Amino acid sequence: MKLSQEQLDSYLEDGYLKIPNVFTPEEMSVLRSDCYAIVSSDRAHSDGNISELNSDSTRVSFGIDLDSDAVAAAVRVPRILGPVHQLLGDKVYLFQTRINAKMGRLGEGYPWHTDFANWINDGVQRGSINDMITVSVLLTESTPENGALQVAPGSHRHGVGDLFFDTESVGYQSYNAPESYVSKVLSETDPVFIEGQPGDIVLFAPEIMHGSEENHSDVDRMYLMFIYNRSDNLPIASEVKREHMTPYVNYDYEGDLHEVADNAILGSSE
Numbered sequence: 001m002k003l004s005q006e007q008l009d010s011y012l013e014d015g016y017l018k019i020p021n022v023f024t025p026e027e028m029s030v031l032r033s034d035c036y037a038i039v040s041s042d043r044a045h046s047d048g049n050i051s052e053l054n055s056d057s058t059r060v061s062f063g064i065d066l067d068s069d070a071v072a073a074a075v076r077v078p079r080i081l082g083p084v085h086q087l088l089g090d091k092v093y094l095f096q097t098r099i100n101a102k103m104g105r106l107g108e109g110y111p112w113h114t115d116f117a118n119w120i121n122d123g124v125q126r127g128s129i130n131d132m133i134t135v136s137v138l139l140t141e142s143t144p145e146n147g148a149l150q151v152a153p154g155s156h157r158h159g160v161g162d163l164f165f166d167t168e169s170v171g172y173q174s175y176n177a178p179e180s181y182v183s184k185v186l187s188e189t190d191p192v193f194i195e196g197q198p199g200d201i202v203l204f205a206p207e208i209m210h211g212s213e214e215n216h217s218d219v220d221r222m223y224l225m226f227i228y229n230r231s232d233n234l235p236i237a238s239e240v241k242r243e244h245m246t247p248y249v250n251y252d253y254e255g256d257l258h259e260v261a262d263n264a265i266l267g268s269s270e
């Protein structure tokens with residue numbers, strides 16, 4: 001899949017782009033089944049799962065392609081890797097995979113932040129819209145009631161922001177945005193809910209300000225998150241400023257990613 005000029009322009013302007021119906025219901029059924037097993041800790045790398053602050057419900061599962069052939073295929077199918085190559089160039093590697101789970105009534109929120117504020121503290125030096133990208137695949141429906149991701153369109157142009165290291169208010173350490181920064185960004189742009197159905201995807205830039213509220217409904221909200229980095233933007237070890245609770249957060253460079261067949265997700269379940 002290649003993005004049209006209109007989609008490219010929209011992504012570069014807003015810092016995010018939603019594309020509906022990228023994966024079929026059959027593919028989503030395989031992916032969802034694997035992902036429910038992973039968040040329930042029925043996985044080989046169960047030390048990749050992090051719980052919510054106030055319950056044992058899984059908040060985030062890292063390194064998920066290690067435990068699901070379907071996820072490993074989804075990371076590499078032309079529908080996903082094509083747009084990634086278009087935006088970042090031909091030489092990219094897989095920086096991180098995770099599930100952001102927000103289970104019914106238990107899923108907690110995410111304060112406003114930019115992801116690159118975190119990754120710069122992992123030693124990555126460049127986080128522009130053409131250096132890194134997150135591809136989010138909706139595994140379940142995503143609504144304001146179940147805690148849909150919210151983004152501030154265009155906010156990537158502010159850069160990473162002046163963020164603070166927060167290990168207290170959420171289930172996993174994060175560099176979050178202080179109120180002054182949030183107010184400044186939100187005075188210029190209204191946040192948008194990423195609403196959608198299973199199989200829709202959202203591309204978003206490393207420096208876009210985003211966050212979400214808790215899950216107020218009985219409906220689980222789960223996203224796959226694939227993060228890609230340019231292969232000439234590897235983290236610098238001497239610039240790493242934080243440790244992680246699990247070894248699967250950021251992958252070392254193990255070569256450039258190559259596409260697999262577009263039907264590889266279903267092939268992997270045979």
Ligand SMILES: O=C(O)CCC(=O)C(=O)O
Nearest residue numbers: 100110148149210211212
């Ligand atoms: O899953 C969410 O609602 C927000 C996720 C997020 O902000 C993040 O993982 O950086």
